[in-house]
Amino acid sequence: MTIDTLSRLQSNFILNTDSYKESHYAQFPPGTESVFSYVESRGGRFEHSLFFGLQMFILEYLSRPITREMIDEAADFYARHMSGSPFNREGWEYILERHQGFLPIRIRAVPEGSLVPARQVLATLESTDERVPWIGQFAETAILRAIWYPTTVATISWHVKALILRYLEQTADTLAGLPFMLHDFGSRGVSSLESAALGGAAHLVSFQGSDTVVGVMAANRYYDADMAAFSIPATEHSTVTAWGEAREVDAYRNMLDRFARPGALLAVVSDSYDLERAVGFWNRELRQQVIASGATVVIRPDSGHPPTVVRRTLEQLAEGYGTTINGKGYRVLNQVRVIQGDGVEYASIAEILAEAERAGFSAENLAFGMGGALLQRLDRDTQKFALKACAIRIDGQWQDVFKRPKDDPEKASKGGRLTLLHNPEFGAWRTQRVELPVESGWDEALQTVYENGATQNQQRLAEIRARADEALAMSATG
Known part of the structure; x- marks a missing residue:
């Protein structure tokens, strides 16, 4: 055809x-x-x-x-x-x-x-x-x-927002980050460009973070939005592994050199080889550059059991950057955050948030990237x-x-x-x-x-x- x-x-x-x-x-x-x-x-x-x-x-x-x-x-x-x-x-x-x-x-x-x-x-x-x-x-x-x-996409997205809101109200002093706590990663996982546009736009009723360009454009065009959603510089595995395992820390340093500015956000997938070792790089070799940059670096663990891996990453980053205790009595990481983009759907988000709360971390430390479960793993009978x-x-x-x-x-x-x-x-x-x-x-x-x-x-x-x-x-x- x-x-x-x-x-x-x-x-x-x-x-x-x-x-x-x-x-x-x-x-x-x-x-x-x-x-x-x-x-x-x-x-x-x-x-x-x-x-x-x-x-x-x-x-x-x-x-x-x-x-x-x-x-x-x-x-x-x-x-x-x-x-x-x-x-x-x-x-x-x-x-x-x-x-x-x-x-x-x-x-x-x-x-x-x-x-x-x-x-x-x-x-x-x-x-x-x-x-x-x-x-x-x-x-x-x-x-x-x-x-x-x-x-159906808008319904899933809205219910995830309601779930995150409950945890923010329990563990955070502010709801300011809520519109950006579920990011659309679904464009490559849908069956067509039109599906990405329709589903991507539907997600933007509840959230303002998306990497599904055609979804943002559809929301702009059909719903008279100036800019319906936003994104940030982020690595993928190819841009890290292209440096080779021996130079993994140089790949991360390059991200800081290129994009870390006061007030900026950047996300770095860190499980290409050994997540725990990579977080160690962020805690030691790169710590001073992160702090001096004034940027917020979002670490992305991308494999393993999501609740366990996210909790371990939060605890390890807390050792390197320290935390502040908010008004609800929960820990908030200094200058770093965590985004989980693997195995993310409604139930796993609930598990991750519950595990973080049990570990004493505020939900405001977290964001989620949702792909197939948001735009594709659904049908008319959902x-x-x-x-x-x-x-x-x-x-x-x-x-x-x-x-x-x-x-x-x-x-x-x-x-x-x-x-x-x-x-x-x-x-x-x-x-x-x-x-x-x-x-x-x-x-x-x-x-x-x-x-x-x-x-x-x-x-x-x-x-x-x-x-x-x-x-x-x-x-x-x-």
Whole structure:
């Protein structure tokens, strides 16, 4: 497949679906005028999901109209690909002529950065032209993918932030370093550039440290951020081992010469040969240069059992640089810190933080680099996402649509036209049918973000972050 072919496939929305969707236009009951659907997380690893990412999809895909060339390309493909199902050229040409190629659907969604419990409606999708009522369900594949992946990454990142926050509140005098305590190392571990962009941007709802360049660029572009995240000079094993084992200390000294300045941060992976010996170099041969530079040097142990290795590194660095006892009674290293970037995921972060606390070290001594477990080691079932039809209008009358699998009650879906309500005083959420009145104290939580080609209620990263941090504060006090 050439780059040009891949680019065409990405831009042709008629091909951005599952094969069987092409035949669904002929499967709805006679008289069907509209189909109404919803997206939810049915639970999973975490009880709450942090909603994020739909705006990127709308701006990149739904803001691009269907063209006659796209219709022709899709017609040729489906004629050869689908057996016994004529391509719906009439429907797509109607969308082209009547709607200038934009999808006649309405998408409403909870504001991005909202932390919503499982089994609550996160977004709804409704077709708006009775001539093409199938169009919303046709878009299911692309829209669900656009929601579940970045929302799951944002959810993991947010819950890690909540975990680190708890340890900082127990062991540190300040929370100032929290936005930089989980760094995105995931770019090389994902399956595509687009995954790195979507997942990398999702991480930046909760944190401001990243080495996933395309994720930072996506957040800047789609969420109007000036600079969504930051990084620092850091070694990799090749830039250390290129000096050879006999000159390992010279590799570290070169880092100090090149990058150590007053107030600067630099990170140095130190396990290329023998971590304990390398930390000894930092404690002895390089100690005076580190102190004189005014920089903070972050030592990265990168192999072994993470809780044990991190604790040993903290204790060894404490011998070389000393510590200060903070107001909570925990030790804070002078001028050096530790970042763990190997084997990092939610559970191991909890183990490392607990081990550091047991050793008397404040969580502020630590940072984490998370790669595959942040951007790749997840799927749609991590939070059990689904998009389901819940109502249909036939000959002017709305009817409930739902499923109730006898052998799997967990897969039961909701019926009726639905919306989401929020009680800001108590931080509560409730899914409700749209025709029911909204009780006092509850607010309509969904807002229209796309309708018939028009993008609405665009959000900036700053307000999304503020919303996520408000949920973090409520979780900490609640």
